[in-house]
Amino acid sequence: MNVLGIETSCDETAASVVGVDGVRSDVVYGQAVHAAFGGVVPELASRAHAEQIVAVVRAALQNAGIERPDAVAATAGPGLVGALLVGLSFGKAAAVGWGVPFVAINHLEGHLLSCLLDRPAPEFPFLALLVSGGHTTVYLAEGVGRYRTLAETVDDAVGEAFDKVARLLGLGYPGGPHIDALATSGDPRAIAFPRPRVGELDMSFSGLKTAVRNYLLAHPGAPPADVAASFQAAVADVLLDRVRRAAKLTGVDRVAMGGGVAANSFLRASLAASGLRVFLPPRARCTDNAAMIANVGRLRLLAGLGADSLETTAHPRWPVGSAA
Numbered sequence: 522m523n524v525l526g527i528e529t530s531c532d533e534t535a536a537s538v539v540g541v542d543g544v545r546s547d548v549v550y551g552q553a554v555h556a557a558f559g560g561v562v563p564e565l566a567s568r569a570h571a572e573q574i575v576a577v578v579r580a581a582l583q584n585a586g587i588e589r590p591d592a593v594a595a596t597a598g599p600g601l602v603g604a605l606l607v608g609l610s611f612g613k614a615a616a617v618g619w620g621v622p623f624v625a626i627n628h629l630e631g632h633l634l635s636c637l638l639d640r641p642a643p644e645f646p647f648l649a650l651l652v653s654g655g656h657t658t659v660y661l662a663e664g665v666g667r668y669r670t671l672a673e674t675v676d677d678a679v680g681e682a683f684d685k686v687a688r689l690l691g692l693g694y695p696g697g698p699h700i701d702a703l704a705t706s707g708d709p710r711a712i713a714f715p716r717p718r719v720g721e722l723d724m725s726f727s728g729l730k731t732a733v734r735n736y737l738l739a740h741p742g743a744p745p746a747d748v749a750a751s752f753q754a755a756v757a758d759v760l761l762d763r764v765r766r767a768a769k770l771t772g773v774d775r776v777a778m779g780g781g782v783a784a785n786s787f788l789r790a791s792l793a794a795s796g797l798r799v800f801l802p803p804r805a806r807c808t809d810n811a812a813m814i815a816n817v818g819r820l821r822l823l824a825g826l827g828a829d830s831l832e833t834t835a836h837p838r839w840p841v842g843s844a845a
């Protein structure tokens with residue numbers, strides 16, 4: 522079964538075909554229009570999606586060497602409502618036109634299960650560390666569609682912290698990749714930033730961002746590479762501690778990671794050295810893409826969870842694991 526996935530929840534217009542042998546095509550158009558604004562401008566995102574969607578979907582089908590898929594899966598949330606509506610409406614219309622099933626996908630479930638697109642893939646149950654621009658959560662994935670939240674941030678998402686610290690350092694948006702690159706020439710032990718944990722499993726990142734700001738005010742000559750590396754080390758320590766604790770509590774030592782921050786080289790290396798059994802999607806499949814959406818659509822249909830109604834609308838907020 523070949524599933525066409527469509528993703529337009531934020532500022533990437535993406536389409537992909539996933540079949541029995543894995544990813545057959547994976548097209549991501551990153552919208553450059555937002556760079557000048559230091560963040561995503563929702564109305565500009567919707568317009569760019571509407572302009573690009575036909576070419577992006579056509580390229581995904583062409584690269585996969587197929588004329589029509591056996592099902593269409595599109596992101597229905599969470600995300601920017603106008604942006605979501607472009608891919609969702611296009612996906613529904615295409616499914617009707619081809620006479621194939623339509624599946625509405627939760628973007629977070631896409632990140633959560635992207636570890637299943639490559640070999641070796643973890644068996645259920647596994648722990649999934651989701652680190653993106655809006656979410657920082659450790660889930661216990663028990664099966665397709667069955668996720669238990671074990672740990673989460675009580676304030677900022679870790680991607681948000683990367684973007685804010687990048688701004689403090691005068692780097693561009695999105696900040697994660699800039700910090701990642703700058704940190705390679707810095708010393709992760711140069712500055713002892715706090716490691717904020719909350720209760721037994723939760724965490725907090727807004728205090729860490731403030732600590733970086735205060736440090737920069739007090740040490741205006743601090744080498745930016747050391748600040749970036751030390752910030753990353755603090756983030757990695759907190760995340761690793763929470764994942765280790767979740768593993769101990771559940772007795773599950775298989776750990777997958779997903780979401781944009783999972784592309785971070787320091788975090789990937791720290792997790793890989795943790796002694797847990799770690800499953801990392803390739804870096805390009807950590808940031809937003811449509812292969813992860815096609816993947817969930819395919820798995821849901823194969824698991825007998827059924828197609829979704831064409832009445833399904835966009836959900837700007839949508840907890841993973843709940844119905845569309």
Ligand code: KG4
Pocket residue numbers: 531652653654655656679680681683684695696697698701780781782783784785786807808809
């Ligand atoms: O999953 P994603 O592409 O979009 C959301 O669903 O939010 O995640 C975007 C976030 C941004 O905060 C970005 O700065 C961060 O992922 N990010 C990174 C890296 N690449 C992207 N953070 C740290 N290191 C990276 N290499």
Ligand code: ZN
Pocket residue numbers: 628632653654780781808809
């Ligand atoms: Zn994402």
